[in-house]
Amino acid sequence: MLLEKYNKEVIPQMKEKFGYKNSMAVPRIVKVVINTGIGKAIKEEKLQESIANELAKITGQKPVPTLAKGAISEFKIRKGMAVGLKVTLRGKRMYDFLERLIGATIPRIRDFRGLPVKSIDNGGNFNIGIKEHIVFPEIAHEEIKFILSLEATIVTSAKKREEAIELFKLLGFPIKI
Numbered sequence: 001m002l003l004e005k006y007n008k009e010v011i012p013q014m015k016e017k018f019g020y021k022n023s024m025a026v027p028r029i030v031k032v033v034i035n036t037g038i039g040k041a042i043k044e045e046k047l048q049e050s051i052a053n054e055l056a057k058i059t060g061q062k063p064v065p066t067l068a069k070g071a072i073s074e075f076k077i078r079k080g081m082a083v084g085l086k087v088t089l090r091g092k093r094m095y096d097f098l099e100r101l102i103g104a105t106i107p108r109i110r111d112f113r114g115l116p117v118k119s120i121d122n123g124g125n126f127n128i129g130i131k132e133h134i135v136f137p138e139i140a141h142e143e144i145k146f147i148l149s150l151e152a153t154i155v156t157s158a159k160k161r162e163e164a165i166e167l168f169k170l171l172g173f174p175i176k177i
Contacts, residue, residue, distance in 0.1 A: 002102075005171065005172070006028070006029075006171065010026070010167065010170040014026045014027070014163075014170070018163060018166075027124060027157050027158035027159070027164060027167050028167075029094065029098070029155070029171075030090075031088055031090045031155045032088075032094050032097060032098065032153070032154050033087070033088050033089075033155065034055070034058070034086065034087045034097075034150055034151070034152050034153075035066065035084055035086035035151055036051070036055065036084060036086075036149065036150045037083060037084045037149075038082065038083055038084055042077070042082070042083065047145060047146075048082065050145050051085060051148060052085055054133065055148075057136075057138045058133065058136045058139065059087045059089060059093070060096070061089060061093060063085040063086060063087045064086055065084070065085055066082070066084040066085065066086050067080050068080065068081045068082075098171075100137070102171075102172050104136075104137050105130075105137070108135040109130070110135075112174075113176060114176030115128060115176065116175075117165060117175055117176065117177050120161055120164050121161070124155075124156040124159065124160070124161060124163060125154065125156065125164075126153070126156070126164065126168060126173075127152075127153050127154075128151070128153075128154070130149060130150045132148075132149070134147060154168075
């Protein structure tokens with residue numbers, strides 16, 4: 001549905017506004033990367049599994065552990081220890097996740113007044129921070145051990161920030177200016 005909207009509505013409007021001659025020159029969403037830090041669960045294997053299962057429910061894909069690049073003695077972290085989880089979505093899963101994010105998840109965020117436009121960087125990437133993963137409809141509140149915070153990075157092929165802002169507006173992201 002979001003892909004159809006992109007093809008039927010967004011491409012013609014972007015071509016008209018920015019003067020693209022070819023449809024392939026119009027910026028598009030390349031991938032979505034969702035990541036979280038494990039935090040207190042670094043030592044507990046069962047808690048890490050539960051976090052991985054919840055992230056898999058949200059994204060529909062098994063997460064990959066991110067490893068520490070160096071040792072930090074104050075936090076009792078060794079080089080090569082798993083300190084977070086990430087998922088990279090492309091294709092159909094990416095568009096399905098974005099539809100759920102725009103349509104169901106973002107409206108459930110407490111005291112939500114729009115996504116800040118400053119979250120879009122000069123490369124056209126959109127970084128969204130989610131404080132509580134329980135806003136996702138896939139998560140059952142009864143089964144939660146503790147609340148996670150997530151970061152979703154939406155990577156586009158836009159060359160300029162203005163192109164990316166227009167792309168996200170046309171796709172239906174609730175951006176406040």
